Amino acid sequence: MPELPExxxxxxxxxxxxxxxIVSAVEVLEPRSLKRHDAASGGFESLLTGARIDAAVRxxxxxxxxxxxxxxxxxxxxxGRALVGHLGMSGQMLLRTPDHPGDDAHARVRLHLEHxxxxxxxxxxxxxxxxxxxxxxxxxPTADGEIAGFSDGVTGEWARQVPAQVAHIARxxxxxxxxxxxxxxxxxxxxxxxxxxxxxxxVVSGIGNIYADESLWAVRLHGxxxxxxxxxxxxxxxxxxxxxxxxxxxxxxxxxxxAQYVNVNGASGYFExxxxxxxxxxxxxxxxxxxxxxxxFMNRGSHFCPRCQxxx
Numbered sequence: 001m002p003e004l005p006e007x008x009x010x011x012x013x014x015x016x017x018x019x020x021x022i023v024s025a026v027e028v029l030e031p032r033s034l035k036r037h038d039a040a041s042g043g044f045e046s047l048l049t050g051a052r053i054d055a056a057v058r059x060x061x062x063x064x065x066x067x068x069x070x071x072x073x074x075x076x077x078x079x080g081r082a083l084v085g086h087l088g089m090s091g092q093m094l095l096r097t098p099d100h101p102g103d104d105a106h107a108r109v110r111l112h113l114e115h116x117x118x119x120x121x122x123x124x125x126x127x128x129x130x131x132x133x134x135x136x137x138x139x140x141p142t143a144d145g146e147i148a149g150f151s152d153g154v155t156g157e158w159a160r161q162v163p164a165q166v167a168h169i170a171r172x173x174x175x176x177x178x179x180x181x182x183x184x185x186x187x188x189x190x191x192x193x194x195x196x197x198x199x200x201x202x203v204v205s206g207i208g209n210i211y212a213d214e215s216l217w218a219v220r221l222h223g224x225x226x227x228x229x230x231x232x233x234x235x236x237x238x239x240x241x242x243x244x245x246x247x248x249x250x251x252x253x254x255x256x257x258x259a260q261y262v263n264v265n266g267a268s269g270y271f272e273x274x275x276x277x278x279x280x281x282x283x284x285x286x287x288x289x290x291x292x293x294x295x296x297f298m299n300r301g302s303h304f305c306p307r308c309q310x311x312x
Contacts, residue, residue, distance in 0.1 A: 004206030060205025091132030
């Protein structure tokens, strides 16, 4: 599924096109894509149509667009709310021209926008497996009072607010407000496998199966190593590896194993060519030459070197 680098690439691509735009119309083609929207708070289309998008923000794998009332229309129901998106396994947010063909069988929601500089635009939420979702959610203050997430330095009343359904998600390792002390304390308290802790979005967000395997390989750690057994030095090495792996993947546009991992223009990332562990079962370890192995892990797979990465 899309992880932090893939979602950040989407956010960065959307930001200049949607910030300041007015939502002129909304088409819901698949109601199941609104499964996380609370209809009791108002209809999805009515809350979104006529709203102004103030920014594109991300925390971990969640993306949201803070909304405000268009001064020309003055509907205050939009203030203090945001359009929240989660890409799930196969979700895409694609920028389109207004006259782009509308025959995509996997298009679930379409947003028609009017931007003061770029004119008319369209954002298509495309999701083959329908595991992703869009929702209008209320914004609540961040627990630590810091900026909620990445937003290209754009600020406003929403800057220190996070959607209620995202509030439980921990900050990611690239977030300036990420607490290393809290992360190390969490590792010290958990006797479970370190890979499980890395995938726990309540401890640290944005890390999925691919980048967990890559980070663990980089520091010669087995995924089943108990988190509490790591010394502070080893924990710091692991955090450094996570940041380096995520940073490189972000610079290369994310990882693309199929056509579903794309940016807002439909282009694929190419970090897959830099992978050292994930997807390399049977191939020689880039470090020692030992054949890499794959073991079942939480309905997925863990890829590691049996020689370099042993449970200590």
